Amino acid sequence: MTEEVVSLECPRCGAPVGRNDRMCGHCKSPMYVKSVKEVTTVIRSGKQDKNPQQIMNDYINFYNKKLLQDESHLDSLLALGLFYIETKQGEKAIEKLEKAKDLSPATASIYFYLALAMVFKRRPRVMTKMEVQKVEEQLEAVRCIDSEFGVADLLLGAVKYDFYIMNGLRPPAPGHDELIKSARNKYLDPDDAAKMLELCSFSGNPVLRNMQEMDL
């Protein structure tokens, strides 16, 4: 494959950045975000000379350019997945995060964000059993890889309630009550929890109600 020659500019301030730079030498913004929290930080940081939509588009363009240089650049795939979640582009987020997962199968957060991207356009209640099982698989993977990732338990509980209980089916163990309990003994990332509550508006869901009461 011939290498594409692409010049990269900082998505935050427009200064030129080298292909291996992880931080902008001019405005000090990180190039590659790894979590919902970091997405929020880069959107809010720096001079507020652009609106959030513009900033998000600039980051999305930056990662797409970077992927032209190297289509399996893990950090760009994960960051792009996160920005597609932030801009509510579920299908595109799923596509990038699936690739990121293949490249880094032991990173718990990728599975969590992938599950989140799978459920916010169509709630689990209206999914097929195969579709919902795919979401469950991602969250079970998080539970295997990282025993402290509490928000994954909450998302799994919310998904199981919405699909099984709302459709009058018996959920496979652990049930949503058990998952709420186990989540309470783990680390609950407030930014991941807030994003989950923002994106998952499954009406009548006791897990989501519980999260609102937890006041994370």
Ligand SMILES: [Zn+2]
């Ligand atoms: Zn910059």
